[in-house]
Amino acid sequence: MRISALKAVEPGVLRVVAxxxxxELEGEEVLLDAYAxxxxxxxxxxxxLVHRTAEASExxxxxxxxxSGCVTGDIFHSLRCDCHQQLQMALRAICAAPFGxxxxxxxxxGRGIGLFKKLQAYALQDQGIDTIDANIEIGAPVDARDYTLAGRALLELGMNTVRLLSNNPLKQQALRALGISVIERVPLVVDPNPHNRRYLETKRLRMAHDC
Ligand SMILES: [Zn+2]
Incomplete structure (x- = not known):
């Protein structure tokens, strides 16, 4: 893309392209608008990725x-977390809604710590340590995610009032702090499997997630 085509949105956010x-979602083709x-x-x-039908009004x-991206979950459908299932549930809900x-x-x-450290933490979890203590052990923050870019992107797309698909109260608070009105938080609860049962339990008990 030519540099001249880049559009400054506000400090810290740059829309690169639309x-x-x-x-393909459950055998159907769905056309989404994509903004990077x-x-x-x-x-x-x-x-x-924005889904908007003619039924949506102003x-x-x-x-x-x-x-949050998860190479092991989103791409390889790892059973150690719930990312793939949450992503699919979210896409289904968004594509079923008139506007999402x-x-x-x-x-x-890896909640912002990167792929290498996430797998380092997995190796410690193999020895029986939970997801939070494993992060502490390798000197990584328990949750290093920052939702500023996402929040600013949503605002730039005119989404200043949203219904949020999330189990995470911190995400809701972060968006509110950025000026987005979250009128409802819709949990995405997946069925646990033997590999992610403890991970989900830790998120529920030690991170106040709804999962
Ligand atoms: Zn994951």
Whole structure:
């Protein structure tokens, strides 16, 4: 893309490009609008996929998911977390709604600590340590995610009032702090499996998630 085509949105947020993304969802083709954003750091990139039908009016409040990238879960359908199932549930809900958006943040891998450290923490969990203590053990924050870029992108897309698909009260608070009115938080609860039961329990008991 030519530099001249780049559009400054506000300090810290730059809309790089708007395009369309046809996806396959449960055997159906769905056409989504795709907006890519670049933060100040080169690694800080975000794609927002927007579903909007003719039924949506100016007053329709979008159903929004902010999804942190998870290579092991989203791509390989790892059973150690609930990311793949949550992503699929969110896409289904968003594509069933007249107006919805999925903001996908690849750089927030492993709650923001990155792929290598996430797998380092997995190795410690193999020895019986829970997900929070494993992060502490390797000197990584328990949750290093920052929702500023996602929040600014949503505001820039006109989504200043949303229904949020999330189990995480902190995400709701973060969006509110950025000036987004979250009128409802819709939990995405998945059925546990033997590999992620403890991970989900830890998120519920030690991080106040709804899962
Ligand atoms: Zn995951």
């Amino acid at each position: 395009t369309v993304l046809p996806i 954003y670049q933060g100040d750091d080169a690694a800080e990139q975000l794609v927002v 007053a329709t409040i979008p159903l929004v998911r902010i999804h 958006a999925l903001a996908y943040a690849p750089y927030q891998e």
